[in-house]
Amino acid sequence: MTATRGLEGIVATTSSVSSIIDDVLTYRGYSIDDLAEHATFEEVVYLLWNGKLPSQSELDSFKSELAEASELPAELLEQMKSLPLKNTHPMTVLRTIVSTLAMYDSEAEDMSTDGNYKKAIRLQAQMSSLVTAFARIREGKDPIAPKKELSYAANFLYMLTGKEPDEISETAFNKALVLHADHELNASTFTARVCVATLSDIYSGITAAIGALKGPLHGGANEQVMKMLSEIGEEANVESYLDNAIENKQKIMGFGHRVYKNGDPRAKHLREMSKQLTSITGEEKWYTMSVKIDETLKQKKGLLPNVDFYSASVYHSLGIDHDLFTPIFAISRVSGWIAHILEQYENNRLIRPRAEYIGPDMQQYVALEQR
Ligand SMILES: CC(=O)SCCNC(=O)CCNC(=O)[C@H](O)C(C)(C)COP(=O)(O)OP(=O)(O)OC[C@H]1O[C@@H](n2cnc3c(N)ncnc32)[C@H](O)[C@@H]1OP(=O)(O)O
Numbered sequence: 155m156t157a158t159r160g161l162e163g164i165v166a167t168t169s170s171v172s173s174i175i176d177d178v179l180t181y182r183g184y185s186i187d188d189l190a191e192h193a194t195f196e197e198v199v200y201l202l203w204n205g206k207l208p209s210q211s212e213l214d215s216f217k218s219e220l221a222e223a224s225e226l227p228a229e230l231l232e233q234m235k236s237l238p239l240k241n242t243h244p245m246t247v248l249r250t251i252v253s254t255l256a257m258y259d260s261e262a263e264d265m266s267t268d269g270n271y272k273k274a275i276r277l278q279a280q281m282s283s284l285v286t287a288f289a290r291i292r293e294g295k296d297p298i299a300p301k302k303e304l305s306y307a308a309n310f311l312y313m314l315t316g317k318e319p320d321e322i323s324e325t326a327f328n329k330a331l332v333l334h335a336d337h338e339l340n341a342s343t344f345t346a347r348v349c350v351a352t353l354s355d356i357y358s359g360i361t362a363a364i365g366a367l368k369g370p371l372h373g374g375a376n377e378q379v380m381k382m383l384s385e386i387g388e389e390a391n392v393e394s395y396l397d398n399a400i401e402n403k404q405k406i407m408g409f410g411h412r413v414y415k416n417g418d419p420r421a422k423h424l425r426e427m428s429k430q431l432t433s434i435t436g437e438e439k440w441y442t443m444s445v446k447i448d449e450t451l452k453q454k455k456g457l458l459p460n461v462d463f464y465s466a467s468v469y470h471s472l473g474i475d476h477d478l479f480t481p482i483f484a485i486s487r488v489s490g491w492i493a494h495i496l497e498q499y500e501n502n503r504l505i506r507p508r509a510e511y512i513g514p515d516m517q518q519y520v521a522l523e524q525r
Pocket residue numbers: 160340370371372373375404405406407408409410411412413457460461462
């Protein structure tokens with residue numbers, strides 16, 4: 155038995171949710187470019203869960219199911235007010251509260267198809283309310299209830315700020331949600347599948363996945379990108395910052411990918427959005443600095459940006475706190491996690507690989523008093 159580091163190149167399951175073939179990303183056979191240009195996030199969630207695009211009436215009822223489920227239990231909101239939110243990373247809060255949500259769900263242990271679908275709707279709807287409620291509570295403000303008539307994207311920005319977003323912001327945020335919704339067997343999705351393959355419940359799978367997404371080698375990279383941009387400060391400092399980072403063998407956040415070696419197809423959409431939004435805010439420097447980093451790393455290291463790189467300046471331009479970037483990734487990716495969890499349940503087998511043992515040879519046990 156020989157181990158492959160990081161399971162690189164290992165095909166661990168079959169899946170019909172999304173594919174990356176020759177650097178082309180599709181959700182259920184639809185190109186990410188088409189979906190990013192034309193689809194609402196709700197259409198994409200429906201597509202991921204049902205394997206087909208919704209008709210208008212199917213979409214309408216799906217949206218109202220989500221809207222109906224989006225309010226958080228009042229007791230939970232009260233409970234959140236008593237937690238030490240100010241000094242806790244939002245992903246830690248999200249991981250904890252998503253797990254707590256199961257305690258408010260009388261159907262948490264219902265493993266029927268219908269029970270799982272209801273939980274899927276609740277989780278997708280409530281995670282957005284949760285992130286925005288948290289962001290307000292930690293600032294001493296009251297959470298804002300979702301408006302049932304708004305889109306998922308608009309509602310998030312509304313619940314966060316108290317203002318309905320303009321069309322450009324809503325479109326940009328919707329596109330970002332679409333681009334992050336699923337990505338084959340990435341680390342957090344694999345985590346979710348491993349968890350529920352023991353026939354544990356959806357809340358457990360999503361809680362585990364949030365934990366995996368949090369790390370800076372995965373979803374946590376988007377927050378770190380903004381930290382790096384702030385540290386660099388201006389375009390003139392890019393070259394020396396990168397030379398120093400390369401010399402010290404530092405990982406540059408938002409670059410590189412396990413699967414894409416010719417570039418992440420989502421990055422170009424986020425780059426365009428970064429250009430558009432920074433020109434509106436008048437803070438073009440985040441875009442120009444990002445482009446300079448992109449070009450310099452390509453030339454010096456052959457490294458290309460992944461989905462996390464330009465999303466940082468996009469979210470910053472929408473006025474979002476930097477530590478909420480990864481929770482935003484989670485409220486989109488929960489749609490993909492759920493699609494994979496439901497797929498896993500449909501054709502389940504315990505996921506239990508082997509390890510190549512590299513420890514000591516068989517040892518003789520020595521009694522405690524003789525050691
Ligand atoms: C949504 C997402 O999860 S997208 C990924 C988000 N994560 C990041 O942006 C963090 C920065 N990137 C990385 O750490 C990596 O590129 C990962 C984790 C994404 C992929 O890792 P792996 O597939 O294991 O690639 P690995 O780390 O082996 O890199 C291969 C080579 O490229 C280099 N490399 C890869 N990414 C980077 C980077 N961001 N900065 C500097 N060098 C890098 C490695 O140092 C390594 O060089 P070497 O062969 O000289 O040692």
